[in-house]
Amino acid sequence: MKSIRKSNFLLFMLPSVIALLLVLAIPLGYSLITSFFDTNLKYQGLGEFVGLQNYIDVIKDVYFRDSVKTTLIFTVGVVILEFLAGLVIALLLNNIRKGRNLFFTIIIVPMMITPIAVGLIWRLLLHSDLGIVNYVLSLFGISGKAWLADASLALKTVMFIDIWQNVPYMVLVILAGLVTLPTEPYEAAAIDGASRTQSFFRLTIPMMLPTFSVVLLLRTITALKTYDLIFVLTRGGPGSTTEVISYHIYQQAFRYLEIGKASAMSYLLLLLIIPIAFLFIKISRSRTV
Amino acid sequence: MKRTSVRILSLLFATVLLLSFVLSGCGGNSDEDTTSQNTINILMEDVPDTQCVIDNIADFEEATGITVNIESVNYSSMHEKILTQMLSSTNAYDIIVVDCYWVGEFVAAGWIEPLDSMIESSGFDTSVYIDSMMNMVGQVDGTTYMLPFYNYMLALIYRTDIWSDPELAEGYKNETGKDLAAWDSLEDYVEACKYITSVKGDEMAGAVMQGLRPDPIAMEWCNYLFSCGGDFYDASGNITINSPEAVKALELYVDNMTNAAPAGSPGYGFDEAFNVMAQGGAASYVTYNWMLPKLENSAESNVAGLCDVAQIPGGVSLNAGWGWAIPHNAANKELSWKFLEWVESFDVCKARALSGGSPTRSDVMSDADVLAACPYLDTVKSIMETSKMIPIMEDAPQLIEVLGRELSEAVTGAKTAQEALDTVAEEMASMT
Incomplete structure (x- = not known):
């Protein structure tokens, strides 16, 4: 009986294992191999074996190092601000009794739009001569800015747009966590004379910590991989002020066609993401145990 | 027996799903094959x-x-x-x-x-x-x-009414002793653009420019490069992208971008710059010659009938x-x-x-x-006959990327013109 169960288990697992191998393991393995060759899409085959030279070149590349720095600033900035904004909105929505669904639907709209469309829309809105943002500011006597062309503003502008798009995701997850919180601890706290602030810091925050961890980790991983917004909004400019790792990898792979170097860069990005992913798995498991 | 059948059916279903997924990803497009005749x-x-x-x-x-x-x-x-x-x-x-x-x-x-x-x-x-x-x-x-x-091919598209405006021309003559629309060199052109911007203020810029990375800025600057007497390589194949002529071309480009063009120009692609020109926000634009019929089309432009095309000041366009x-x-x-x-x-x-x-x-x-x-x-046609092109080389797309990035660095002030072009020359050395 036990052996039949075991064979059934293996049989049912097989399609998933094959699918995972095809879509995940093989591309990952292949790109790991290419990272040790001077593979170029212009020529057939893997090219010459270069060992760790691609990794050495990438680490020496000043623009790659700058893109790591820009990516970290971008990620830390957007994740923290999106989380805080998402928490505030979710708390407000959680306390609304009438029209909650309407507010929720409106707030969630930006999340439904693809990043490419978001980029194009904001590029039009922020056009420094003909855009509506500067026009509205001018009505209040405020002079407009070159939002995407000023080196001191461009990264902040891209971060703002990313926040605009991704706050709904934070709201969605945090609100889902808030509505599932048990009411008993709050009732007990109220009987004991706890204020709303005390309840928030002593009950809500501790009970929501697992949800916060998951949402922060997932968002950190996606923010580290941001590419589409940069491609549409700034192409890494002005200068190289908005050049993030994923855009740098795109250039290496699809403009320079140097797949070997692009693979090495991708693995270095993976090194950044893997610890975060492991942390996420650990927290997810600790929640289910 | 019944349980076994369900298991077999489930397994079959899962396998079919997987196979269809794999085949749809790997297979060719059969519709195209049958109709390609x-x-x-x-x-x-x-x-x-x-x-x-x-x-x-x-x-x-x-x-x-x-x-x-x-x-x-x-x-x-x-x-x-x-x-x-x-x-x-x-x-x-x-x-x-x-x-x-x-x-x-x-x-x-x-x-x-x-x-x-x-x-x-x-x-x-x-x-x-x-x-x-x-x-x-x-x-x-x-x-x-x-x-x-x-x-x-790129050329100078300009507003005929602005560049022949007697009031502007007189003011410019009094200030500089030169004729406003006498563009013998890029220096003259940049100086005139800066003058128009200073006189017109927010109403109009002397030039709108396309500073977006990589190709819009690279394409536009090549006109400055060639018109200042610079080039990518000399006749012997030596890299000359950081020559004194090229540095001068970049300094003039940055000067025009910083002091004459609208503030958004360092981030504009050609469509955004075109819109500024079409709305009457600029007196000139170094751009693709096919923009002229669009600017002269009143359905697309507020300046129809007021634009013309000319050789790049300095005399050599990018073909x-x-x-x-x-x-x-x-x-x-x-x-x-x-x-x-x-x-x-x-x-x-x-x-x-x-x-x-x-x-x-x-x-x-x-x-x-x-x-x-x-x-x-x-x-x-006459401009085309004297124009130059980006060298035909295997790594030309890479060259445009590097050039675009470094020009943009110079525009933001992160690098001097010489530093930016030295970096381009350094990276060009490994290109084929």
């Missing part, structure tokens, strides 16, 4: 000339019975779209258009089919093309890989253009050639030019009807 798929950029081709396509379909599908996409996604098709065993496109600075890369990779045998057997005359176009998007080392499609090519892995090369013969015939090229296209054939550019409808083409 009489259908041509073409990838083109979404520009006015493409629309001119689309407008005339019914004639070809009617005459030959061949169906033509044209996929017109934004420039930014074209290179990647073509690239993925070139690397697969069969190509979804029977014909592609190739930008001038992709030519070296495509030829080196063997991605486009030599056309000489087809040209010879059909008797197609390639001598009708303007030499500079044929040398750029036609032949490479004596082999014909493309037929020139349309030119997008640029697109060529028709047949991918090495195209399904039916004979059909593709049949289409190219038709689309590049005199009558079709003339019709395209009359509806706002940008010709590459000398006979079309000199045609009386075409010149009557588009008198500016006479100027365009």
Whole structure:
């Protein structure tokens, strides 16, 4: 009986294992191999074996190092601000009794739009001569800015747009966590004379910590991989002020066609993401145990 | 027994799902295979000339019975779209258009089919093309890989009413002792642009510019480079991109961008800069010559009837253009050639030019009807004859990326002109 169960288990697992191998393991393995060759899409085959030279070149590349720095600033900035904004909105929505669904639907709209469309829309809105943002500011006597062309503003502008798009995701997850919180601890706290602030810091925050961890980790991983917004909004400019790792990898792979170097860069990005992913798995498991 | 059947069915279902998923990802497009006998798929950029081709396509379909599908996409996604098709065993496109600075890369990779045998057997005359176009998007080392499609040579488009405004001209003369519209050099042009911006304030800039990375800024600056006497390489093949002439060209470019152009210019692509010009926000724009008919079209522009085209101050424009090519892995090369013969015939090229296209054939550019409808083409043709192009080299797309990044660094002030161009020269040393 036990052996039949075991064979059934293996049989049912097989399609998933094959699918995972095809879509995940093989591309990952292949790109790991290419990272040790001077593979170029212009020529057939893997090219010459270069060992760790691609990794050495990438680490020496000043623009790659700058893109790591820009990516970290971008990620830390957007994740923290999106989380805080998402928490505030979710708390407000959680306390609304009438029209909650309407507010929720409106707030969630930006999340439904693809990043490419978001980029194009904001590029039009922020056009420094003909855009509506500067026009509205001018009505209040405020002079407009070159939002995407000023080196001191461009990264902040891209971060703002990313926040605009991704706050709904934070709201969605945090609100889902808030509505599932048990009411008993709050009732007990109220009987004991706890204020709303005390309840928030002593009950809500501790009970929501697992949800916060998951949402922060997932968002950190996606923010580290941001590419589409940069491609549409700034192409890494002005200068190289908005050049993030994923855009740098795109250039290496699809403009320079140097797949070997692009693979090495991708693995270095993976090194950044893997610890975060492991942390996420650990927290997810600790929640289910 | 019943439980076993359910298990077997479930397993079968899962396997079918997996197989269909795998096959849909790996297999070729069977629909295309069955209809490819009489259908041509073409990838083109979404520009006015493409629309001119689309407008005339019914004639070809009617005459030959061949169906033509044209996929017109934004420039930014074209290179990647073509690239993925070139690397697969069969190509979804029977014909592609190739930008001038992709030519070296495509030829080196063997991605486009030599056309000489087809040209010879059909008797197609390639001598009708303007030499500079044929040398750029036609032949490479004596082999014909493309037929020139349309030119997008850059030139100076300017507002005739502003540059001939007596009040402005008098003020400028009093201040500098020079004539406002006497652009003998780039220095004169930049100085005049700065003057117009200082006089007009927020109302109008002396020049609108396209500083977006990588190709808009690189293409625009090349006009400054050539007009200041600089170039990418000298006659012996030595890198000269950081020569004193090139540094001067970049300093003038940065000066114009910083002190004459609208504040948004360092981030503008050509469409955004065009909109500023079309709304009357700028007195001049170094841009693609095909922008002129768009600016002169009152449906698209507020400055229709007020614009003209001229040589870049300093005298040397960047020549640029697109060529028709047949991918090495195209399904039916004979059909593709049949289409190219038709689309590049005199009558079709003339019709395209009359509806706002940008010709590459000398006979079309000199045609009386075409010149009557588009008198500016006479100027365009003369500018084209002295223009220069981005060198045809395998790593030209990489060169444009590096150049675009470094020019943008100079515009933001992160690097001096010399530092930025030294970096370009350093990276060019490893390019082929």
